Amino acid sequence: MTAELNLSPERDSARLAAIQAEFAEGFKLLHGLPKAFTVFGSARTPEGSPHYKAGVEVGRLGHEAGYAVITGGGPGAMEAANRGCRLAGGKSVGLGITLEWEQKINQYVNIEMTFRYFFARKMMLVKHSQGFVVLPGGLGTLDELFEVATLVQCMKTGAWPIVLVGGEYWDGLKDWLKNTVLEAGYIDLKDLNMLQVVDDAEAAVDAIANGGRRILSGV
Numbered sequence: 001m002t003a004e005l006n007l008s009p010e011r012d013s014a015r016l017a018a019i020q021a022e023f024a025e026g027f028k029l030l031h032g033l034p035k036a037f038t039v040f041g042s043a044r045t046p047e048g049s050p051h052y053k054a055g056v057e058v059g060r061l062g063h064e065a066g067y068a069v070i071t072g073g074g075p076g077a078m079e080a081a082n083r084g085c086r087l088a089g090g091k092s093v094g095l096g097i098t099l100e101w102e103q104k105i106n107q108y109v110n111i112e113m114t115f116r117y118f119f120a121r122k123m124m125l126v127k128h129s130q131g132f133v134v135l136p137g138g139l140g141t142l143d144e145l146f147e148v149a150t151l152v153q154c155m156k157t158g159a160w161p162i163v164l165v166g167g168e169y170w171d172g173l174k175d176w177l178k179n180t181v182l183e184a185g186y187i188d189l190k191d192l193n194m195l196q197v198v199d200d201a202e203a204a205v206d207a208i209a210n211g212g213r214r215i216l217s218g219v
């Protein structure tokens with residue numbers, strides 16, 4: 001059993017070294033990055049779709065507002081945000097993940113790293129971020145959204161803005177959180193209110209910049 005799962009102390013030591021090395025490389029890569037926000041969203045967003053176009057705009061406007069733009073480095077919404085940022089001349093960060101199937105970091109990234117461990121990558125997606133833009137997405141996006149919301153709720157990261165783009169996509173989730181989860185007493189109103197739903201890229205980047213200013217001025 002132990003052998004099958006490869007839980008030997010020797011293997012654990014090697015694993016620990018690999019985890020530490022991955023964190024060290026991530027820290028080094030992003031050390032000195034100027035202010036940044038992270039964009040989450042579906043790996044399957046089709047090029048040219050309204051959600052993809054919103055991602056490109058978020059990337060472009062984010063750069064114009066003085067931010068580096070960080071994504072998971074994959075296709076779809078991640079590519080869109082990197083594309084908008086990179087083509088506008090910005091710092092476009094892609095923190096990719098090694099997957100079973102061959103996948104390269106998208107071509108619009110100019111600062112990159114590929115991770116073996118999801119948890120190390122996730123920390124790096126949050127560590128340098130002064131806000132989170134969430135484009136429509138599936139399980140991965142929902143996981144990232146709720147991870148960030150939990151970190152803010154537990155004060156493990158600053159109360160950086162979390163902005164969901166597209167009322168038609170996100171209002172149903174927010175209604176469920178309000179009518180079911182808040183109603184049951186399992187979250188507070190402030191937890192619900194930390195998720196801001198906006199309808200376009202401009203409003204998203206404004207919400208990130210306003211929230212960031214508010215936090216940095218201590219109000």
Ligand SMILES: CC(C)=CCNc1ncnc2c1ncn2[C@@H]1O[C@H](COP(=O)(O)O)[C@@H](O)[C@H]1O
Pocket residue numbers: 039040041042043044071072073074075078096097099103136137138139140141142144
């Ligand atoms: C076509 C396909 C499934 C490619 C997977 N390739 C991926 N490359 C990089 N990050 C990813 C990938 N899939 C999921 N993620 C992570 O999970 C989120 C998207 O998951 P989803 O597509 O919403 O659930 C992204 O923000 C990203 O950080």
